[in-house]
Amino acid sequence: MLLAPTENDSRSAIADWLELHALLSPRRVSSKGDLLNAFDIADDDRGARFSHDEYSGEDLDQGILEEPRLALLDKVFEELEFRSTCLGDSYPFDIDARRLVVRTAFREDAVHAGQVAYTFCLLATALRERAIAGIDELPETxxxxxxxxxxxxxxxxxxxxxxxxxxxxxxxxxxxxxxxxxxxxxxxxxxxxxxxxxxxxxxxxxxxxxxxxxxxxxxxxxxxxxxxxxxxxxxxxxxxxxxxxxxxxxxxxxxxxxxxxxxxxxxxxxxxxxxxxxxxxxxxxxxxxxxxxxxxxxxxxxxxxxxxxxxxxxxxxxxxxxxxxxxxxxxxxxxxxxxxxxxxxxxxxxxxxxx
Structure with a gap:
């Protein structure tokens, strides 16, 4: 349902994706694995096990190319921790930077004005950017x-x-x-x-x-x-x-x-x-x-x-x-x-x- 991010997106845009994935997932969690799978989907054929090196003419094991992705993950979770630090209990997610996991803390049955405003703005941004498939058909105008x-x-x-x-x-x-x-x-x-x-x-x-x-x-x-x-x-x-x-x-x-x-x-x-x-x-x-x-x-x-x-x-x-x-x-x-x-x-x- 979510438009897959690419490795060329900004750290903030990728952080948004992780938040949305946690919010919209039945498990209310998103992780490093979810993000790497999304990168593979966005990369299409380049997300296969091997990538072609145009200089050597050889196929390279994708594992060799994993380091830039891990560096990007560090930057994305640095962004998420920045948001969490700024907002405290107004932030509607829990961030586990060690395990690279985002959990939804937003509760529908307990209205917290800060969490409500943040989550609304997150969804409004996704709506504007058509980041969620089918969201245009929602009854909310x-x-x-x-x-x-x-x-x-x-x-x-x-x-x-x-x-x-x-x-x-x-x-x-x-x-x-x-x-x-x-x-x-x-x-x-x-x-x-x-x-x-x-x-x-x-x-x-x-x-x-x-x-x-x-x-x-x-x-x-x-x-x-x-x-x-x-x-x-x-x-x-x-x-x-x-x-x-x-x-x-x-x-x-x-x-x-x-x-x-x-x-x-x-x-x-x-x-x-x-x-x-x-x-x-x-x-x-x-x-x-x-x-x-x-x-x-x-x-x-x-x-x-x-x-x-x-x-x-x-x-x-x-x-x-x-x-x-x-x-x-x-x-x-x-x-x-x-x-x-x-x-x-x-x-x-x-x-x-x-x-």
Whole structure:
């Protein structure tokens, strides 16, 4: 059911495959052997016992060629241990780096906001990349997935910024039109006058003005001059074309008679890992290149919430006092996200058993 990885894929992509295999396996486990078998499937004829050496003209025993694979396995499990270390009990897998085994720790009967958010983002990434055969036929629609990803993004924003969050992206759960939704959001924000009607010359079919998540943290006086973030959700690989900073001047300038604030923090929410596509560096450590990559993207996108950060901050939000939960849109929908995950996993398992 899973699209087999190749040895040319990034360590992060292969780590995703191991996680998905453990999640979707009846045994809820994936191992070194599963991955090597997948490499053989991807290699097709080259996965046979012998490989042809074009220089000597001889067939080489595949065992001689195993060393690069084992080195790759070490890098992949280094990636998995990085994820586990970052997330602690919010990580929905147990990693045994000595035996090269991944076990699913995610439990359908015990909702942990961090594990739910991580697993949802993992499946959303697979859905976008068509990594699971037959997943396009699942009853869960693209629209539902995007709506639930906004829930995950809002939970993460609530955990990180520590204040209120409005889910403004389209499709909106309430189904209300753009201007009424904008007016409601900024009544909650407490400052900024939204225009009463869309003026001639402005797009009449605007859905969200390029803004998906509005987050802020009030002072006790609830007056202006406060922490204020505008973010976009990008669940597809075209996220590099979605810097929210390019939208805000038009957003504030077009739809407000009084701007809500001069200073704001740009944010981006993505279901995959920011370092997914990094190639193995030849002369530097992977950790150094990962840091440099994240710093590079920060200059364009601001605060970036990838799968690891969404899971961590969603869990942090869930630990906040109950009287703050109503401040964040989607806080009551964690169970909906968990149910989406469970339905998706069960559908894949049923399809596998019927194949």
């Amino acid at each position: 693209k629209q539902e997935m995007e709506l639930l990803f906004q829930v995950c993004a809002c939970l993460a924003a609530g955990g990180y910024f520590g204040g209120a969050v409005c889910s403004f992206g389209f499709p909106r759960q309430e189904g209300n039109a753009f201007l009424p939704a904008l007016q409601a959001a900024y009544r909650r924000f407490g400052h900024g006058d939204v225009k009463a009607a869309i003026e001639a010359g402005h797009p009449a079919a605007t859905k969200d003005g390029g803004i998906d998540v509005i987050a802020w943290r009030d002072h006790p006086d609830r007056l202006p001059a406060k922490l204020y973030s505008l973010g976009q959700c990008a669940s597809g690989k075209n996220w590099k074309t979605k810097p929210v900073a390019s939208e805000v001047a038009q957003f504030h300038g077009t739809w407000f008679t009084t701007h809500p604030a001069v200073y704001w923090i740009p944010a981006l929410y993505i279901p995959f890992l920011l370092h997914d596509e990094i190639d193995e560096p030849a002369h530097e450590s992977f950790a150094v290149v990962r840091t440099r990559t994240v710093a590079f993207h920060e200059r364009k996108f601001g605060v970036i919430f990838d799968r690891l950060r969404i899971a961590h901050h969603a869990a942090a939000f869930a630990r906040r006092e109950a009287d703050h939960l109503g401040e964040v849109d989607g806080a009551e929908r964690v169970m909906d996200v968990a149910q989406w995950v469970n339905r998706t996993v069960q559908k894949v398992l049923v399809a596998r058993s019927a194949a």
